[in-house]
Amino acid sequence: GGQYAAENSIVAHLVSDVAFVLDRLAALNHADPAGILAGKLDLQRVGAFGISLGGIVIGEACRRDPRLRACLMMDAPAPTDVAKAGLNQPGMWITRDAAGMRLERERAGGWPEAEIEAHQTSMRAAYEAGSGAGYFVRVPGTFHSNFTDVPNWTPLAQVWALAGPINGQRAHSIVNAYSLAFFARELRGRAIHLLDGPSVQYPEVTFDARQP
Numbered sequence: 001g002g003q004y005a006a007e008n009s010i011v012a013h014l015v016s017d018v019a020f021v022l023d024r025l026a027a028l029n030h031a032d033p034a035g036i037l038a039g040k041l042d043l044q045r046v047g048a049f050g051i052s053l054g055g056i057v058i059g060e061a062c063r064r065d066p067r068l069r070a071c072l073m074m075d076a077p078a079p080t081d082v083a084k085a086g087l088n089q090p091g092m093w094i095t096r097d098a099a100g101m102r103l104e105r106e107r108a109g110g111w112p113e114a115e116i117e118a119h120q121t122s123m124r125a126a127y128e129a130g131s132g133a134g135y136f137v138r139v140p141g142t143f144h145s146n147f148t149d150v151p152n153w154t155p156l157a158q159v160w161a162l163a164g165p166i167n168g169q170r171a172h173s174i175v176n177a178y179s180l181a182f183f184a185r186e187l188r189g190r191a192i193h194l195l196d197g198p199s200v201q202y203p204e205v206t207f208d209a210r211q212p
Helices: 010-030 053-064 080-085 098-108 113-129 168-188
Strands: 047-051 070-074 091-095 134-138 206-210
Touching (some): 010 053, 047 168, 053 070, 053 080, 070 168, 091 113, 113 134, 134 168
Parallel strands (some): 047 070, 070 091
């Protein structure tokens, strides 16, 4: 199961923030005092994504709130209930393999074995258990910060073990391509061939897909 029982942690409070935002968007779409957003928002095509703690929060928010129609979780263990039952909505998980996490531990510290195990098993369990479409993407050579903008801040990111051995721009292009493809397919109904199977453009990526 997942490492985080959402009801017993800060995750529950952050999930309530997501619900609050959705409530406010619905209210503004109905009647915006500023006269800007009323009737302009397509709340039938709302997606959400997050990395690390944000990914945990989005996983739990999507489990609880069907107003979120597509959910992308990056490099984050699945909350316990999400790992057990998956998601009803389409979900994508983007992460790395256990070997990459151990390499990050060797170079930068952190990532005890129990945490690596929880990360790997809970994400995969959530992917396999969901009733909606599922996508599982692993990008080799990445460290946790490769899923953020940190490698773009300094060319020394790899020297300081802030980024994995993969080229930083390459990692970003992969993460961006799969993220955009996921939302384009699941929220906009577009035919996206990148999500049909292994990619010639990104041969290093391990990709699995499961249709409902």
